[in-house]
Amino acid sequence: MSDTGKKTGMIAARTIMPRDKGAAPLDFVIAVMALLAALALGSSMIASRAAEGWQSGLSGRVTVQVLPPETGDVQAGLDAEVRSALSVLHATPGVAQVRVLSDGEIAALVEPWIGKSGVVAGIPLPRLIDATLAPGEAMDTAALQARLEAAAPHAVVDDHRRWMSRLQGLADTVRYAAYGILLLIAGATAAVVMLSTRAGLDAHHDMVALLHQMGARAGFIARNIEWHYFSSALLASLAGTVAAALLFTGIGSLAIVGVDAVPFLPPLSLTLSELAWLAAVPAVIAGIAWTTARLSVLSVVRAIY
Amino acid sequence: MVRFENVGMRYGSGPEVLRDVSFLLAQGSFTFLTGLSGAGKTTLLKLICLAEPPSRGLITLFGEELATARRGELPALRRRIGVVFQDFPLLSHLSAYDNVALPLRLAGKREADYHRDVRELLSWVGLGDRMTSKPATLSGGEQQRVAIARAVVARPDLLIADEPTGNVDPEMGAKLIRLFAELNRLGTTVLIATHDRMLVEETRGREIRLVEGQVMEMRQTAARSA
Numbered sequence: 242m243s244d245t246g247k248k249t250g251m252i253a254a255r256t257i258m259p260r261d262k263g264a265a266p267l268d269f270v271i272a273v274m275a276l277l278a279a280l281a282l283g284s285s286m287i288a289s290r291a292a293e294g295w296q297s298g299l300s301g302r303v304t305v306q307v308l309p310p311e312t313g314d315v316q317a318g319l320d321a322e323v324r325s326a327l328s329v330l331h332a333t334p335g336v337a338q339v340r341v342l343s344d345g346e347i348a349a350l351v352e353p354w355i356g357k358s359g360v361v362a363g364i365p366l367p368r369l370i371d372a373t374l375a376p377g378e379a380m381d382t383a384a385l386q387a388r389l390e391a392a393a394p395h396a397v398v399d400d401h402r403r404w405m406s407r408l409q410g411l412a413d414t415v416r417y418a419a420y421g422i423l424l425l426i427a428g429a430t431a432a433v434v435m436l437s438t439r440a441g442l443d444a445h446h447d448m449v450a451l452l453h454q455m456g457a458r459a460g461f462i463a464r465n466i467e468w469h470y471f472s473s474a475l476l477a478s479l480a481g482t483v484a485a486a487l488l489f490t491g492i493g494s495l496a497i498v499g500v501d502a503v504p505f506l507p508p509l510s511l512t513l514s515e516l517a518w519l520a521a522v523p524a525v526i527a528g529i530a531w532t533t534a535r536l537s538v539l540s541v542v543r544a545i546y
Numbered sequence: 547m548v549r550f551e552n553v554g555m556r557y558g559s560g561p562e563v564l565r566d567v568s569f570l571l572a573q574g575s576f577t578f579l580t581g582l583s584g585a586g587k588t589t590l591l592k593l594i595c596l597a598e599p600p601s602r603g604l605i606t607l608f609g610e611e612l613a614t615a616r617r618g619e620l621p622a623l624r625r626r627i628g629v630v631f632q633d634f635p636l637l638s639h640l641s642a643y644d645n646v647a648l649p650l651r652l653a654g655k656r657e658a659d660y661h662r663d664v665r666e667l668l669s670w671v672g673l674g675d676r677m678t679s680k681p682a683t684l685s686g687g688e689q690q691r692v693a694i695a696r697a698v699v700a701r702p703d704l705l706i707a708d709e710p711t712g713n714v715d716p717e718m719g720a721k722l723i724r725l726f727a728e729l730n731r732l733g734t735t736v737l738i739a740t741h742d743r744m745l746v747e748e749t750r751g752r753e754i755r756l757v758e759g760q761v762m763e764m765r766q767t768a769a770r771s772a
Binding site: 452453 | 595597622623624625627634635637648649652
């Protein structure tokens with residue numbers, strides 16, 4: 242602002258439109274809608290990431306379970322069948338890595354069901370062999386099962402397909418639910434921004450008519466007014482989005498300080514690139530406000546002679 | 547400058563408030579529009595300042611026939627007209643200075659170019675110390691003077707005013723008429739609607755008298771002063 246402007250209260254062209262004192266509740270509503278939209282967007286990204294994580298965690302792997310024989314020396318029988326199964330697996334094309342889970346790892350797997358009471362110490366547990374397939378390799382489970390049965394009659398192959406399809410179904414449900422919620426909130430946000438913009442313009446109808454009557458072109462009036470709504474919607478929605486980003490970051494910090502997330506669920510925090518996606522929320526909201534204001538002003542001006 | 551040919555005007559399906567109005571305002575003329583309340587003065591002024599289209603008849607403004615003018619040409623025509631009107635309020639959130647400067651800003655001028663003019667004009671209408679005041683803190687007469695300053699600041703080709711001296715004391719009224727006369731001397735065509743017979747009789751110019759929406763009389767006024 243120029244010195245002369247300061248002396249006289251002269252203001253920049255963009256502020257011909259008054260900044261309403263009563264606009265604070267509308268700004269608050271836009272901020273809340275932006276918060277909800279950013280939470281929905283973040284949640285849909287988390288759900289999507291979780292679905293991919295579950296799938297990639299289980300695909301490309303085969304677990305062979307060797308059950309203890311019912312008769313004879315159980316431990317020696319188990320060891321012999323594990324060795325035979327390992328030989329079969331090593332000889333199977335496409336298998337990149339084979340690893341027998343230790344007793345401790347097996348005990349940890351059953352712990353959620355029977356606890357640490359030591360009651361299983363004397364009970365022979367099945368042995369688990371984790372086979373990792375080479376990237377891009379597919380496994381003919383039936384053929385492997387047939388070869389294993391010949392070498393180790395108590396070996397059972399599990400390619401996780403049943404578990405994975407259920408998990409995939411759950412992940413898809415979560416993902417599509419998140420997309421649905423995101424869509425609903427985006428629609429509601431757009432409606433609120435449009436309604437508030439139109440309500441504000443109704444209040445300034447006389448001013449629009451006066452500027453028009455003084456010879457202002459529709460574009461000049463629209464520029465002043467759309468800037469007003471664009472800037473206030475941008476600020477309000479930025480505030481809401483930043484709050485959502487802080488919330489996601491805060492949840493991420495809980496894991497760091499030792500508050501564990503729920504087992505099987507993905508971490509509820511966002512990565513940096515996912516956080517960057519949240520910037521789309523204020524951009525879209527400000528864009529809606531800008532477009533609504535412009536179209537409304539142009540329609541008001543066109544309705545005047 | 548302004549030509550009306552058989553112009554008629556009605557609002558919606560109501561009665562005609564102007565009927566077969568024909569007259570010519572020559573460039574550089576100074577004209578009073580008189581008539582009783584309800585005679586159609588304000589409606590006629592609204593037609594001239596392009597606030598309303600006529601129901602019938604032809605209006606020619608600055609050589610442009612309005613019936614055939616493109617919509618995009620109207621803003622430029624409006625900017626050539628200074629208007630002092632009750633329906634033409636000040637913008638309440640802008641200072642007196644900014645209200646007066648508005649036509650210049652709409653014309654795309656920079657503040658550095660018009661700052662001195664706006665200050666001088668506000669001082670001339672007695673508001674040199676109220677430049678930063680908002681309209682709500684100004685009296686009715688002061689608001690009227692700001693509106694007049696806004697109407698004349700861009701030195702319009704045509705100035706139309708509806709009872710411009712109605713809210714000011716006689717001394718300021720005479721001063722404002724001198725301002726209009728000075729603008730007229732510099733080439734602005736002036737049309738003033740008024741009830742003030744003394745003002746009409748004391749100022750050099752022409753009078754168009756409206757009666758029930760029709761032009762009853764057009765005459766030259768006495769010229770004791772101007």
